[in-house]
Amino acid sequence: MILSTKGRYGLKAVFELSLNYGEGPVSLKKISEKYDISENYLEQLFSKLKKNGYIETVRGAQGGYLLAKEPKEITVGMILRTLEGEITTSECLNREVCVRESICATRGIFEKIENSISNVIDNITLADMYEEHKNIIAEEKIKNEQKNLS
Amino acid sequence: MILSTKGRYGLKAVFELSLNYGEGPVSLKKISEKYDISENYLEQLFSKLKKNGYIETVRGAQGGYLLAKEPKEITVGMILRTLEGEITTSECLNREVCVRESICATRGIFEKIENSISNVIDNITLADMYEEHKNIIAEEKIKNEQKNLS
DNA sequence: TTAATGTTGACAAAATTAGTAGGGTATAAT
């Protein structure tokens, strides 16, 4: 099991938008080059995100994509659910209650897995990602300085 | 995202074995009929589980499959990992450290998701499932009795 | 105008999933 590239690529790309939040649109070309992701493929992903109101576009030269809301108002879950579809582990959870429920003991398991995933992705915003990323960068900087000293 | 039928079917089937723990082997035919799962397909799943030492077999008439360990010693994670492969959310987590780590802020997210999934599946045993199932059955019984009274 | 950029819809290769099919082997029951 692995999250598909839709979610993985999409989240990276949206994070890139949040890095540029308040500084005008970012073109797909830049993002696709930075992360080495097919431009046309990213386009499809962003199209969905636009339809769902998470990003906006500016057409024409110097145009591009930008977040439609503040980074702190967009959760990882919003992005992943838009791109991957409902994040679920069993067909029986999201549809009508399974007819076999009474003989099947697995339902509870899958429900727990699902809840724990939701708990993570719905409580991390793009702003949180930014903070964490800043810390990682800072740590790396210190490491590099230590290397240079020795 | 959804767990594949390998994990979903497999877990159901193995749970069925734990229901019969200590009472001799259970044939694939019975399991496949009870849950309406292809017998041949289940066979492939059980074959993997046998190779990994979670179940044993008895060949010949009246034969079948049985758990190789006590239900409390087999976790949901063991079964799911055997059947689904490594439960991961990002390619960058299980292989050599990603070269793009320093520019990519998503790694932390996927790590958290993965850990929370592991936390669930590695801490629920077949014995736990059995307890929970017993409770559900008991609750249903009470409900039915109340229905009959009214 | 022209070059940069987003928009849209169709198409398609590759991989994975979800099985099927069928012959083989072991063993309990008769």
Next chain:
DNA sequence: ATTATACCCTACTAATTTTGTCAACATTAA
């Protein structure tokens, strides 16, 4: 001994999903 039951194993395949590609078009800044 024979037969029915059941696991064992390998190969094959249909369907679906993933992971893109392609091309024609619309908008706008410079």
